[in-house]
Amino acid sequence: MDSAGLGDRAARLLSRAIRIPTVNPPGNEASLAALYVETLRAAGLEGELIETPHGVEPGQDPGARGSAARRAGAWGRLRGTGAGRPVVLLSHLDVVPADPLEWELDPFSGAIRDGRVHGRGALDAKGVSVIHLLALTELSRRESPLSRDLIFLATPDEERGGRLGAGYVTRERPELLGNAELMLTEGGGIQPGGGETPAIWAVTVNEKTPCWLELRTTGETRHSAAPAPDAAVPRLIAALDRVRRIETPITVLPEVADMFRAMGAAAPDESRAGYRDLSRALREDPAFRRRFLRNPSRNALVRDTIAITVLEGALSTNVVPGTARAELDVRLLPGTSCSAFRAQLAEVIDDDAVLIRELMSFTPTRPSPGEGSPLLRAIRTIAAAEEPGAVVVPRLIGGSTDAHWFRELGIASYGFVPRRLAPSDALGIHGRNEAVSIQNLEDAVRILVELLVVLDADTQP
Ligand SMILES: [Zn+2]
Structure with a gap:
C-alpha cells in the first residue's frame, strides 16, 4: 500500500479540524461534520451528514446558549463483503473550552510546528476522528x-x-450502525515503556457511570444583618459536610482484578504481588492498601467517588439567599444505579429539607468481553509484532466516553486508539497545550489499518 505522506495528510486534516470551533457548549459541530463528510466522499467512500437535535439541557433556559448552534454528526462507510458484521469507529466532534491566555500557542490556530499539530482537540478527539x-x-x-x-x-x-x-444516534438512527458487532473509540491507547518497564497497550472494556446530582435547600430571603438560623446556605453546608465524610466501600470488580493482574508485569516491585490478587491485597495488606488508595486514579477504580463541584448561594455579601445549591459529580462503579445511590445519599444527609435531584445519569453497563473477543485478539497480535514485550491490559476507566450508549445496544465496545501517549502528552487532554506529533498520527493510522486487517483475517469463515 502506498502510504506516502500519510502523516502529513493526517496533520493537515487535523489542523483544519482544529480551526473549526466546536467548543461545547454550544458545540456548533455542523461545519466540522461537513468537513469529514466531504473528505470521506472525496476519497470515494460513502459519507452522510447526520441531522441531530439542537436540544436544551436540563436546567437551561430555552432560547439560551445552545439553541442557535448548528449541530450535526458525520457518518461514513467502507463496504465489506458482508461475510463479517460491521465495526464502528467512533469519535466526537465537540471539544472542551480552552483559555488562550493559558496556552503557549493559540488553541484554535491548528499550528503545525516542531513536528506536532497543536490545539484543542488534537488528542480529544479531533485527532481520533482523523486517525479513523x-x-x-x-x-x-x-x-x-x-x-x-x-x-x-x-x-x-x-x-x-x-x-x-451518540445518545440520539443509538436511539433514533440505529440503522446507521448496521448490525455492528464491534466498536472502537477513545479511552485507551499505548503507554510507552522505558528502561525495565514494558509498554502498556491499554484497552478499555468498561467505564464508571456518571451520576450527577444537585442538592438544593430553600429558606427565607432576608437582610443578612438579621440572619435566621435555618437559612438555605448553612443547611446546605451541613448536608455537604456529611457528604464529604462518606467513605464508599471498596469493591474489586472482575474487570479491575484482571486489569491489575495484567499490569503486574509492569508494576514496581513492592506492588507486584498485590496486583496479582488485588482484592486480597486490599483486604489483608494495610501498607499496600494505603499506597494503592493514596493515588486518586487507582482509588477511583475500586469504589464510587463523590466530588463536590458547583456551589451557589447569594450573589451579594449582604443578602441571605432564599436558595442554595450544590452539584455533585458522583462516579459509580459499573453495576450501581444512580437512583439507588441517591437513596443512600438521602439517608446519610438525613434532612428532608435538602432536595436531591438527578441532573444526569447513564444506565450501568456490563463490560465488553475481554478474553474471547476477536478485537482483543487482534490487538494482542499487533502488539506482539509492533512492540515485543508490550503488555495488553483490558481495563476499567474512571472517566466516561460515549461507549456506554453502544454497550447498551449489545455492541462490544473498546476504548483503544493506537497512539503512543506519555503521561506528559496526556495532560493536554482537557488541559493546556494539547498537541500530537505527526509521527504519532502516522503510526496510529498504520497500526489501526493493520489491526483491522488482522481482525478481518480472524473473521474469514
Ligand atoms: Zn473525548
Whole structure:
C-alpha cells in the first residue's frame, strides 16, 4: 500500500479540524461534520451528514446558549463483503473550552510546528476522528475488500454527556450502525515503556457511570444583618459536610482484578504481588492498601467517588439567599444505579429539607468481553509484532466516553486508539497545550489499518 505522506495528510486534516470551533457548549459541530463528510466522499467512500437535535439541557433556559448552534454528526462507510458484521469507529466532534491566555500557542490556530499539530482537540478527539478517517481511506485502496463494513461515526455533544449526539444516534438512527458487532473509540491507547518497564497497550472494556446530582435547600430571603438560623446556605453546608465524610466501600470488580493482574508485569516491585490478587491485597495488606488508595486514579477504580463541584448561594455579601445549591459529580462503579445511590445519599444527609435531584445519569453497563473477543485478539497480535514485550491490559476507566450508549445496544465496545501517549502528552487532554506529533498520527493510522486487517483475517469463515 502506498502510504506516502500519510502523516502529513493526517496533520493537515487535523489542523483544519482544529480551526473549526466546536467548543461545547454550544458545540456548533455542523461545519466540522461537513468537513469529514466531504473528505470521506472525496476519497470515494460513502459519507452522510447526520441531522441531530439542537436540544436544551436540563436546567437551561430555552432560547439560551445552545439553541442557535448548528449541530450535526458525520457518518461514513467502507463496504465489506458482508461475510463479517460491521465495526464502528467512533469519535466526537465537540471539544472542551480552552483559555488562550493559558496556552503557549493559540488553541484554535491548528499550528503545525516542531513536528506536532497543536490545539484543542488534537488528542480529544479531533485527532481520533482523523486517525479513523485516514485508516478508512487507506483501507479503501486495498484490492480485495474486507469482510466487515467499517463505519465511521463522529458525533456531537460527547463532552456534555452525549445525549444529543451518540445518545440520539443509538436511539433514533440505529440503522446507521448496521448490525455492528464491534466498536472502537477513545479511552485507551499505548503507554510507552522505558528502561525495565514494558509498554502498556491499554484497552478499555468498561467505564464508571456518571451520576450527577444537585442538592438544593430553600429558606427565607432576608437582610443578612438579621440572619435566621435555618437559612438555605448553612443547611446546605451541613448536608455537604456529611457528604464529604462518606467513605464508599471498596469493591474489586472482575474487570479491575484482571486489569491489575495484567499490569503486574509492569508494576514496581513492592506492588507486584498485590496486583496479582488485588482484592486480597486490599483486604489483608494495610501498607499496600494505603499506597494503592493514596493515588486518586487507582482509588477511583475500586469504589464510587463523590466530588463536590458547583456551589451557589447569594450573589451579594449582604443578602441571605432564599436558595442554595450544590452539584455533585458522583462516579459509580459499573453495576450501581444512580437512583439507588441517591437513596443512600438521602439517608446519610438525613434532612428532608435538602432536595436531591438527578441532573444526569447513564444506565450501568456490563463490560465488553475481554478474553474471547476477536478485537482483543487482534490487538494482542499487533502488539506482539509492533512492540515485543508490550503488555495488553483490558481495563476499567474512571472517566466516561460515549461507549456506554453502544454497550447498551449489545455492541462490544473498546476504548483503544493506537497512539503512543506519555503521561506528559496526556495532560493536554482537557488541559493546556494539547498537541500530537505527526509521527504519532502516522503510526496510529498504520497500526489501526493493520489491526483491522488482522481482525478481518480472524473473521474469514
Ligand atoms: Zn473525548
